[in-house]
Amino acid sequence: MSGTRKLATLAALLLAAAMSACTSNGDGGSGGGGGGGSIDGSSSGGGPSNGGNGPTNITQGGNPVTGHFVCTTGARAYGDVTTAVGANGLVGGPLSTLLTSLGGTTAVTLLNSVTQPDNVIDGKLSTYATFALTAGLIQGTLDSVDLSVLFPPGTTVPAGKYAVYGLSFPNGTVNLSLLNSVTVATYLNNVQQESNTLTSTLLLGLLGQGAITEPAVWLGVKTTKPYDRATVLLTPGVISADVGDAMHVYELCVDGTLQ
Numbered sequence: 001m002s003g004t005r006k007l008a009t010l011a012a013l014l015l016a017a018a019m020s021a022c023t024s025n026g027d028g029g030s031g032g033g034g035g036g037g038s039i040d041g042s043s044s045g046g047g048p049s050n051g052g053n054g055p056t057n058i059t060q061g062g063n064p065v066t067g068h069f070v071c072t073t074g075a076r077a078y079g080d081v082t083t084a085v086g087a088n089g090l091v092g093g094p095l096s097t098l099l100t101s102l103g104g105t106t107a108v109t110l111l112n113s114v115t116q117p118d119n120v121i122d123g124k125l126s127t128y129a130t131f132a133l134t135a136g137l138i139q140g141t142l143d144s145v146d147l148s149v150l151f152p153p154g155t156t157v158p159a160g161k162y163a164v165y166g167l168s169f170p171n172g173t174v175n176l177s178l179l180n181s182v183t184v185a186t187y188l189n190n191v192q193q194e195s196n197t198l199t200s201t202l203l204l205g206l207l208g209q210g211a212i213t214e215p216a217v218w219l220g221v222k223t224t225k226p227y228d229r230a231t232v233l234l235t236p237g238v239i240s241a242d243v244g245d246a247m248h249v250y251e252l253c254v255d256g257t258l259q
Contacts, residue, residue, distance in 0.1 A: 054068070054166070054216050054217055054218055055068075055206040055207065055217045055218070056069040056217070056258070057196065057198055057206065057217065057218070057219050058162070058164060058196065058218065058221060058222055059194075059222070060221065060223075060224060061194075062194075065222055065258060066258070067258030068218075068259050069164055069218040069253075069256050069257075069258055070256050070257045070258070070259055071125065071164065071166070071218070071256045072253070072257060073253065073254050073255035073256070074121065074123045074251045074252065074253060074254065075120075075121050075149050075151070075230075075251075075254055076121055076123050077254060077255075078151050078152070078155050078254065079151070079155060080152050081121050081149055081152065082121075082149075082150050083117040083118055083120060083121060083129075083147060083148065083149055083150070084117075084147075084148045084150060085110065085111050085113070085117060085145075085146065085147060086110075086147075086148055086231070087110055087143070087146055088142060088144055088146070089144070089146060089185060089187075089192065089231060089233060091146075091148050091150070091190070091229070091231075092190075094190070098141065098142075101141070102141060102142070106137065106142070109134050109136075109137050110137060110142070110145065112132075113132045113134060113137065113145050114130070114131055114132070114145065114147050115129065115130045115132070116128070116129050116130060117129045119250075119251075120147065120149060120165070120249055120250065120251055120252050121149055121251070122251070123251070124251065125166065125250055125251050127250070128166075128168070128248040128249055128250045129147055129248070129249045130245055130247075130249075131145055131147070131234050131246050131247040131248075131249065132243065132244045132245065132246055133145070133178065133234075133236050133242065133243045133246045134242060135242040143235055144183075144233040144234060144235040145233070145234050145236075146231050146232065146233045146234070147231065147232050147249060148187075148229050148230065148231040149229065149231075149252045150228070151227075151228045155228065156188065156226040156227060156228045157226060157227050157228070157230075157254050158223075158226050159223050159224050159226050160222070160224075161222075161223055161254050161255050162221070162222055162223065162253055162255055163186045163194075163220045163221050163223060163227060163230040163253075163254065164184070164219065164220030164221070164252070164253045164256065165184055165218075165220055165232045165249050165250065165251070165252055165253070166216075166217070166249070166251060167182065167216065167217050167218075167219055167232075167248065167249060167250070168216045168217075168247070169207070169216075169246070169247055170245045170246075170248060171243075171245070176200045176203055176204055176207075177200070177237075178236055178237060178238045178246070179200045179234070179235070179236060179237050179246075179247075180199065180200060180235045180236060180237035181197050181198060181199045181200065181235045182197070182198050182203065182219060182232065182233070182234055182247070183195055183196065183198075183232070183233040183235070184196050184219050184221065184230065184231070184232050184233075185230070185233065186221060186223060186227035186229065186230050186231075187228065187229040187231065188225065188226060188227050188228055188229075189228070190229070193223075193225040193226075193227050194221045194223060194224065194225060195221070196219060196220060196221050198217075198219055203217065218253075219232075220253070230252055232249055234246065234247055
């Protein structure tokens with residue numbers, strides 16, 4: 001088997017394993033952080049968990065909306081949602097093609113750079129996925145480390161709903177100084193629909209100068225277009241950064257209120 005074919009096979013197997021493991025049925029472990037209660041949209045739901053706490057940066061049609069976001073419904077309300085780790089806004093086949101061109105080591109490193117991804121679809125605001133930055137991962141072709149929530153085939157979140165993630169930065173300004181930006185983007189059939197990006201400077205303005213250890217900023221969009229995938233993208237500003245605990249990502253909220 002040729003070297004190129006071996007890399008293609010390795011990338012495909014790694015992606016298949018990651019996407020198979022990242023299902024809504026796993027508990028994904030747990031993390032620290034504030035809040036609790038169910039936000040899965042079921043009859044047993046415990047109502048808003050974050051109480052409108054924390055800065056909010058949400059846009060609608062590219063324009064900022066006002067108020068503090070209260071998360072009321074998680075992605076599980078739409079059925080058997082799954083998660084996938086990616087880069088450059090790519091998942092599935094397009095990502096496999098990109099990773100094949102970069103080699104098997106890059107594929108393994110990328111898929112290991114987000115741990116406990118299912119915590120963003122477990123219906124709890126007390127758990128989170130952890131993003132890590134590894135020196136050498138972002139090497140020209142890869143611009144970002146991503147985590148996507150994928151909705152079941154044929155299922156879309158309609159316009160007028162939300163795609164909002166809770167974020168925190170465990171080491172506060174230390175980690176923020178290594179970042180370029182964080183983006184939340186929606187996709188339909190792998191075509192980007194809407195996005196909202198916060199630079200490290202804007203994040204500092206929202207979070208202040210202290211260490212942030214709880215879901216502290218709500219970033220995303222109030223949609224004007226339907227979507228079947230919502231992705232959070234972490235873009236480092238320092239190529240040589242090696243941070244094992246760079247960002248925590250909490251539940252994907254598909255609905256909520258602004259207070």
